Every structure is written in structure tokens, then in C-alpha cells.
Amino acid sequence: MPSFDIVSQVDMQTLDNAVNVAKKEIENRFDFKGTHTSIELNKKDMAINLEVESDMKLKQVEDVLLTKAMRQGLEANCFDLTKDFSASGKYIRKAIPIKNGLDRDAAKKIVKLIKDSGLKVQVAIMDDTIRVTGKKIDDLQDVIQLCKTSNLDMPLQYQNMKA
Numbered sequence: 424m425p426s427f428d429i430v431s432q433v434d435m436q437t438l439d440n441a442v443n444v445a446k447k448e449i450e451n452r453f454d455f456k457g458t459h460t461s462i463e464l465n466k467k468d469m470a471i472n473l474e475v476e477s478d479m480k481l482k483q484v485e486d487v488l489l490t491k492a493m494r495q496g497l498e499a500n501c502f503d504l505t506k507d508f509s510a511s512g513k514y515i516r517k518a519i520p521i522k523n524g525l526d527r528d529a530a531k532k533i534v535k536l537i538k539d540s541g542l543k544v545q546v547a548i549m550d551d552t553i554r555v556t557g558k559k560i561d562d563l564q565d566v567i568q569l570c571k572t573s574n575l576d577m578p579l580q581y582q583n584m585k586a
Contacts (some may be wrong), residue, residue: 424556424560425556425558425563425582425584425586426556426557427583428554428581428583429553429579430579430580430582431501431522431524431525431578432523433578435466437495437496438497438521441491441492441494441497442462442463442471444495445488446488449462449487454483458475459475460474461473468518471502472514472519473516473519474514475516476513477515480515482554497578498577501522501577502519504524506520525551526551530548532575533570534546534553536570536573536577537566538568538578540565540569542565543562544556544563544566545557563584
């Protein structure tokens with residue numbers, strides 16, 4: 424039976440490249456000359472740590488980071504920008520967590536979406552992967568289209584398509 428997997432993973436090398444390109448751009452920008460600006464990728468905690476002098480600079484750094492990440496092929500919603508910054512001393516710090524892997528609630532939401540659509544497929548949650556099987560490949564392609572058009576607010580990839 425044809426099947427495929429729905430996953431939510433961020434390629435760490437691509438993310439690292441995006442962070443390095445953003446660092447380079449900020450070093451070369453005129454409005455950041457002579458200011459303290461730090462962008463660090465914490466691979467262990469899956470977060471990007473920012474440290475700047477003002478709130479306005481923080482917004483600019485976030486914008487540059489998102490732009491460079493999207494140019495590298497990462498989706499913008501893999502960054503959790505909802506966290507607030509913390510100010511201590513003369514610097515503002517912010518940790519931007521990276522959404523990597525499907526948690527239980529997100530997986531259940533996707534399964535419910537697929538089952539409510541009425542498509543003739545079977546859906547199973549396997550750790551942080553959702554396996555979708557069906558009799559026809561067209562049904563599987565309809566599931567992929569359904570997931571892409573629904574506003575799920577998470578980056579999804581479709582792997583292991585087997586006919």
C-alpha cells in the first residue's frame with residue numbers, strides 16, 4: 424500500500440548557514456556599526472540567542488535573521504518569536520526557540536484534520552512522525568495538499584513516499 428510520513432524537522436546545517444549569513448549582514452550594515460550585536464546558535468537547546476542594545480535593533484536583527492533563513496529554504500514558522508526579551512544591564516537578550524519535531528498536540532491536530540476531511544486513508548502517530556497510508560497515491564497527494572493549504576502554523580515535510 425502506498426504511504427508517506429509527515430514530519431517537522433529543521434536541517435541544522437541550513438539553520439547554521441542562515442545564522443552565519445545573518446551575522447555577516449549585520450556586521451556589514453551601517454546602522455549596526457559600533458553597536459553590540461550578538462547572534463549565537465545553540466544547537467544543544469535548539470535556540471538562537473540574540474543580544475543587542477535596544478528594542479529597535481532587536482526587531483531589525485529578527486527581521487534579518489528571518490529573511491536570511493527563508494532565503495536558505497527554511498520556513499518562517501519554524502522560529503518561535505512569541506517569547507519576550509529580557510533586559511539586564513545595558514543589553515537586551517532574547518532566546519528564539521526552534522520548532523523541531525511534532526509534539527503530541529500538533530500530531531493529534533493533524534490527524535483530526537485528515538480524518539475530518541473524509542479522505543480514504545489510514546493515519547498513525549509514530550513518535551514524532553505521522554504515517555499516512557492509502558490505497559491510491561492520489562489520496563495521499565490530496566492529504567499533502569490538505570496539509571499545505573490548512574493553516575497549521577508549523578513547518579511540515581513529507582518524506583518516504585512509497586508507491
